[in-house]
Amino acid sequence: MLDRLGLYEHRVVMHVHSRYSDGSGEPQRIVEEAQRAGVDVLWLTDHDTRRALEVPGAGYYGHLLLLVGAEITPPTNHYLALGQIRLIAPTESLQTVIDHVAAEGGLGFIAHPDDPGNRTARLPSYRWTDRGVDGFAGLEIWNHLSDWSRSVTSIPAGLMALRRPHRRLSANPKTLALWDALGQARRVVGIGGADAHAAVVGKWPLRLTIFPYRTSFKGIRTHVYTENPLPANWLEAETLLMDAMARGRVAVVNAGVGEELGFRLWAEHPHEPLVAIGGEACWNQGYRVKGLAPVPVRWEIWHDGQLTGRMEGTLCDWPVAAPGVWRVVLRRGRADEVWIYSNPIYMR
Numbered sequence: 314m315l316d317r318l319g320l321y322e323h324r325v326v327m328h329v330h331s332r333y334s335d336g337s338g339e340p341q342r343i344v345e346e347a348q349r350a351g352v353d354v355l356w357l358t359d360h361d362t363r364r365a366l367e368v369p370g371a372g373y374y375g376h377l378l379l380l381v382g383a384e385i386t387p388p389t390n391h392y393l394a395l396g397q398i399r400l401i402a403p404t405e406s407l408q409t410v411i412d413h414v415a416a417e418g419g420l421g422f423i424a425h426p427d428d429p430g431n432r433t434a435r436l437p438s439y440r441w442t443d444r445g446v447d448g449f450a451g452l453e454i455w456n457h458l459s460d461w462s463r464s465v466t467s468i469p470a471g472l473m474a475l476r477r478p479h480r481r482l483s484a485n486p487k488t489l490a491l492w493d494a495l496g497q498a499r500r501v502v503g504i505g506g507a508d509a510h511a512a513v514v515g516k517w518p519l520r521l522t523i524f525p526y527r528t529s530f531k532g533i534r535t536h537v538y539t540e541n542p543l544p545a546n547w548l549e550a551e552t553l554l555m556d557a558m559a560r561g562r563v564a565v566v567n568a569g570v571g572e573e574l575g576f577r578l579w580a581e582h583p584h585e586p587l588v589a590i591g592g593e594a595c596w597n598q599g600y601r602v603k604g605l606a607p608v609p610v611r612w613e614i615w616h617d618g619q620l621t622g623r624m625e626g627t628l629c630d631w632p633v634a635a636p637g638v639w640r641v642v643l644r645r646g647r648a649d650e651v652w653i654y655s656n657p658i659y660m661r
């Protein structure tokens with residue numbers, strides 16, 4: 314089975330904080346760390362500022378594309394805003410923030426919707442409380458910091474998680490259930506965030522950096538699939554990436570489990586056009602979900618929030634038996650860890 318889509322895949326690290334807000338790193342150093350981590354695009358999202366546009370400035374640094382969004386941060390209801398937008402005060406209501414970002418031509422995502430906070434690490438919860446809103450492009454379905462907070466229930470568990478920061482992670486089942494439910498009404502794009510701060514705690518010689526940038530960049534990534542290679546002009550490249558994201562052409566990948574490119578997902582029917590990952594189509598009998606993986610994996614096929622099938626190997630081929638929200642989860646390795654969450658294909 315061949316990849317029938319012919320899309321270009323980009324490794325994007327999303328949701329990163331620098332010295333311009335509460336991250337510990339100079340933006341220029343963060344860029345170098347991203348280059349060393351082998352990612353294609355670094356999207357800085359400092360709290361309520363896009364100062365990184367001035368220094369070091371958006372654009373290409375070797376093969377790495379640096380883009381500058383922001384995380385709009387009231388006490389709860391954090392919102393990741395991408396694109397060439399003017400920022401809005403975090404004191405506005407979430408719906409006002411969402412509408413503003415959309416009106417400016419930006420793309421917005423509800424950050425860490427079920428962030429639990431953590432008593433051991435004394436982190437408050439920054440969860441999404443204002444759930445009556447609409448008009449956002451999607452949800453951050455997997456956030457490394459929230460996921461870590463959820464699993465760390467004691468100091469030894471926290472230290473263990475710091476030593477092996479990307480092992481045995483998985484997105485919050487509550488967030489995934491919410492995502493599947495919201496997808497019933499419209500496309501809701503799922504992205505993954507590093508939420509990298511490289512926070513430094515303690516004092517020398519007992520100083521500890523919680524997830525240095527390069528460590529974070531080897532974790533939760535957002536792979537974006539575009540129809541063309543990234544243009545040399547960074548503004549055009551940003552537009553191409555944002556268009557693809559708005560269409561749900563996104564997979565959320567834990568690079569700590571595997572860094573390979575090559576995962577693809579689409580739906581196929583003998584008499585209908587192909588439906589790419591994130592796409593919507595009018596359901597009829599005969600559609601099949603098709604998937605490709607670069608290494609053998611265990612596939613889970615999810616329909617409307619229910620696990621409905623399993624396959625093994627590099628190929629997935631499953632009948633779309635009914636309308637609804639169809640997505641796959643890829644697991645691999647002896648521990649059967651989650652490697653990839655696909656965005657859904659919507660059969661209406």
Ligand SMILES: [Zn+2]
Pocket residue numbers: 384386391424425439
């Ligand atoms: Zn946040």
Ligand SMILES: [Zn+2]
Pocket residue numbers: 328330384508
């Ligand atoms: Zn953040």
